[in-house]
Amino acid sequence: MHEEYRRFYSHHLGRDIEMLVYGNWGYPILLFPTTMGRYYEYKNFNFIESVRWFVETGKVKLYCVDSIDRDSWYAKHLHPSIRIHNHTVYDRFLCEELVPSIQHECHVGKIGVGGCSFGGFQALNFAFRHPDQVAYLFSMGAAFDIRSFMNGYYDENVYFNNPPDYIPNAHNDHFYQMKIVLGTSAYDFCRPENHRMSDILNQKGIPHWLDVRPWGEHDWPVWREMFPHYLSLIE
Template identity: 80%
Template sequence: MQEHYRKWYSHHLGRDIEMLVYGDWGYPVLLFPTTLGRYYEAKDFKLIDSARWFIENRKVKIYCIDSIDRDSWYAKHLHPSVRIQNHIFYDKMVNDELVPWIQHECQVGKIAVGGCSFGGFQALNFAFRHPEKVAHLWSMGAKFDIKSFMNGYYDDNVYFNNPPDYIPNANNDQFYQMKIILGTSEHDFCKPANYAMSEILNRKGIHHWLDVRPWGEHDWPVWREMFPHYLSTI
């Protein structure tokens, strides 16, 4: 299984960004890490191993991007307006720098995005902010309301990055073309958030699969079971 380390300077972030890429060819999957996670997290917790067959058989090419959570959502030393602005710079890096590179490298118009836990929020938020670039969306054990990170602060930037707020009022034909899976499990503390998001999508007529596994908690064994299943739906 081919693994490539990449690093580049992001002009939106003003810093280097690191990434691990698995496979030499296949449909591109952009994977966001969990809370404060790094680009090697999916490897360390064997999520990549669970996808080995798809990578080695050139079905998918997986891009594991770094996070900047320490300077955005979890930067308690910064004012909430700065935290959300830093996330917007991260979103611009992904949308303007990374995804066009992936599209060119894999010769596709749209990509797949996914993530576990907080990475699932990142994936869903990116997909609904930029649906013209996303064909497949998978969240695994995610919650989607980020207002608790803002200490009561609220502005347009928070609104447009809080999916339970902006999705009900958003209209885009591309929403109805995405293949969406909301993954959770019976004892996952994020299960209610997935039911709530599923209801939001149902009210808008956005087709999706609410996948509730009958066992397991909010942890990697469940996500390692989900991930190859979701890859098989491409």
């Protein structure tokens, strides 16, 4: 399986962002790491190995991007307004720099996004903020309400990065074109958040699949089982 290490310079962030890319060609999937995870996390937990067939046969090309969680959501030493501002800069890096580069490289109009745990939040938030860039969304074991990170602080940036707040009021035809999977499991402590998000999408008539696995907790064995199944849904 072809693996490539890359450093992508972001003009918005003013620094390099590291990533691992798997595959020579195929439909692009951008993967966000879990809480404060690094770009190599999906390799270390054998998550990439679970979808080796899809990569080696050219069905998909995986882009495992680094996070800046330590400078944004989890930067407890910073005022919440700075934390959320830093995330909005990361979002601009994604939508204006990295994703257009992936679209160009893979000759596609839209990409897929996915992630486990906090990476699932990142994927869903990006998809609904930029639905014109996303065709597939695979969230696994995620929670979606980030107000607890803000210590009571709330502004426009918080609103537009908190999916349970902004999605009910958002309108975009691209929402209805996305293939969306909300993956969770019977003993996942994030399961209620997935039911809540599913209710929000149902109220808006947005097609999606709430996949509740009948076993397993909030952990990698469940996510490694989910991801190959989800990739098999790509047309």
